[in-house]
Amino acid sequence: MIKKLRNKFIIITMSLLAVVLAVVFGGIGIIQVRGRINESHKKLEMASRTLEPKQTPKFELGKPPEERDMGASFTAELDSEGNITALRDENYQITTSDVEKLIQAVTENESGSGILNEYNLRYLVSNTPHGTSISFLDIHQERNDIVSTVIISLLSYLVSLALLFIISLYLARWITKPIEESWNKQKRFVADASHDLKTPLTVILANLDIMEHNLREEAAPTEQFKWLESSRSEAEQLKILIEEMLMLAKLDDEQQQLATTNVNLSDLLTEQTLAFESLAYERKISLEENIAEDVVIKGNEMYLRRLIQILLDNGIKYSLPDHPVTSRLKAENNQIILAISNQGNVMDKETTSHLFERFYRSETSRSTDGFGLGLAIAEQIVKLHHGTIKAQCDDGGMITFTVVIPRT
Incomplete structure (x- = not known):
């Protein structure tokens, strides 16, 4: 019974802790991922407003730049007919032919912002007085950061569960120890009380059998007194035992109010x-x-x-x-x-x-x-x-x- 109680405590505790930790670490992970995505959006918006180009390493579609900044980006300005009128690059250079491929992919998506998974780029379409500008941002690092966040959160969740499981085992033993001791004492009490109650009752019943036999044999009444005396003695011992057991039961009631x-x-x-x-x-x-x-x-x-x-x-x-x-x-x-x-x-x-x-x-x-x-x-x-x-x-x-x- 104690083992079942202990296992039940561990199962309930770990189930509640697993849910709580999942909510906590999941919430932290979601906040961090959303923060990283918002950071990328801000960089895209900044790229769309950047006017001064920079001389940087060459960019290859679908591959991270060899020497890139976290904000590696570039912006293409288009006229009303969709022709490239200007190309502003930041942190790396890109050819016009590559930009045309990207613009074609953005046009097919028919969305003002999104991700080009094939090239690992995030884009943002903005309307300007002179036409349209499309800004692109490399998201290799963003995705690496998200994967790292998920892995760290998952590992932290599993390690926390393992540590809490060990703590739950200790707490289960600590909490159920008084119950186990009380249960063992109760079993010993019942066994010992049964023995002490059984002994005088056995003697009394044996005395009654002897007296019944003597009466059937028409033995002298004076011979019955010793069996009566023996029965009385055992009954008195039984009375004392019951009184002491009742007193213990009364004293065990810790809620009782003592009249002092x-x-x-x-x-x-x-x-x-x-x-x-x-x-x-x-x-x-x-x-x-x-x-x-x-x-x-x-x-x-x-x-x-x-x-x-x-x-x-x-x-x-x-x-x-x-x-x-x-x-x-x-x-x-x-x-x-x-x-x-x-x-x-x-x-x-x-x-x-x-x-x-x-x-x-x-x-x-x-x-x-x-x-x-x-x-x-x-x-x-x-x-x-x-x-x-x-x-x-x-x-x-x-x-x-x-x-x-x-x-x-």
């Missing part, structure tokens, strides 16, 4: 630390605090409470026994900095870079409860508050989750 108030993070962190003391005690872990007083932020209290709960639960869950989980909160440079650290197993940068991915669970965390959605939810909450969150692990295995959120 002034939240005292100092009180909120102290409150949640106290709430997690019993869980920490069960795991033989102590909770340490370094909380600045009255750190207030404008945000959504429900989401910020959930953020702290996720980070504390994660710290306690993956901390080694007899090691503290430390919470630190301070305001610095108009920013709120929340950091929660715990002593765990050493993780490399590759592992920590994946911690916020949905359903991601490192090898050391697969033996613990959870679905791998908590840190993904935490990251989305931080983003909604225009902040950043990162995980760092030192060489001793101390991992720290740091949240930085602007105060306003």
